[in-house]
Amino acid sequence: MAPFTSSLAEQLAPDLLDRFLRYVRIDTQSSRATGRRPSTLGQLDLSRLLVEELRALGLADAELTANGYVMATLPANGADPAASVADAPVVGLLAHVDTSPDAPAAGVEPLVHRDYDGAPIALPRGDTVLDPAAMPELGRARGHTLVTSSGDTLLGADDKAGVAEIMAAVAHLAANPQLPRPTLRIGFTPDEEIGEGGLDFDIERFGARCAYTVDGSDLGELQDETFTAAEAVLTIHGVEVHPGFATGKLVNAARLAARVIAALPSDTLTPETTSGREGFIHPHEVTASPGEATVHFIVRDFEDDLLAQHVELLRSTAERIVAEEPRASMELDVRPQYPNMRDHLAATPEVVELAERALRAEGLTPVRTPIRGGTDGSLLSARGLPTPNLFTGGHEYHSVREWASLHEMAAAAATLVRLAEAWATPG
Incomplete structure (x- = not known):
């Protein structure tokens, strides 16, 4: 098996995988046709579960708002014991619970492929084949633990990988109070896939100085520009x-x-x-x-x-x-x-700089690519909450060929722990 990016990533991987497999089985596909917000009730099923899990981790204020958003707080624990936690910044971590309406999403049955050998993967349903000759990212995942669907649905890594990574990072931070962190505000949004995730998000209630969506793909991605x-x-x-x-x-x-x-x-x-x-x-x-x-x-x-x-x-x-x-x-x-988030993030360069520091602390080279799409951060940045995007380790989104690398997902979760340290550490 290929090595993880760090011992921290390896430590996070088992909990992360358990959470991811649990979340993807819940049908949270959004719909452009219902006219409701959230557009589908299945999204609320996952959101309620996340509230329960956050409370079990000690985030007592975890709530599901009336318009379908999950919000919770992990209080600051500064690197300097003499520092007042009241002075610590409030930083948000965001992911969306819905999956794309562009491919079948009901009845997801995830398959785990350990120590991937680099060969094409024939999935048991739908004549779906994942071929590294057509997917360069798959070819680079030799030795990784991979997760796929059974071939007739999407997997839901977009963005349940991001949801699981945030949850795993928060669980680790909550269980290790000696680790430095700012006040973290956790948010899970509905209906991102139909462009409505940021519309009803209560920025004032969230109360963060900035936030990061965990909704990218390739290892090391850090994105501050969208269509x-x-x-x-x-x-x-x-x-x-x-x-x-x-x-x-x-x-x-x-x-x-x-x-x-x-x-x-x-x-x-x-x-x-x-x-x-x-x-x-x-x-x-x-x-x-x-x-x-x-x-x-x-x-x-x-x-x-x-x-x-x-x-x-x-x-x-x-x-x-x-x-x-x-x-x-x-x-x-x-x-x-x-909108393109680029111009709205220019006034707060430290938000991207600290994310770069976190990536490098995890041993990753930041990959700065514009997103040929959008995230909740597009609208949230325009509305005054600077919100760049981080990778998840999921690939081939919006299709039955969707897959995720546990090694890359664990690196993403570890990067969030490093990000908390970067915000809590002076200089």
């Missing part, structure tokens, strides 16, 4: 007529929608052809009939002006094609989803 995101919903109205009597009368909205999608760039501005800091226009859901068609797009870029250009390209393309049929009409509704 700026918008949702665009295109609705096209046609003229529906019985097809047997449609000559010269039918205006097929479904065909017009297909023409709009086909007219958008296919070799650029798509998720499958872009990387790094390149943005895209992504049609991800289509509901169509001859009388009416609705296309849901997500539009992404790291720069606001470029995002506006992408939205304008979508609008002008749709207007041009629909205008070719005078009897058709359309609307394009554009809604901001989350």
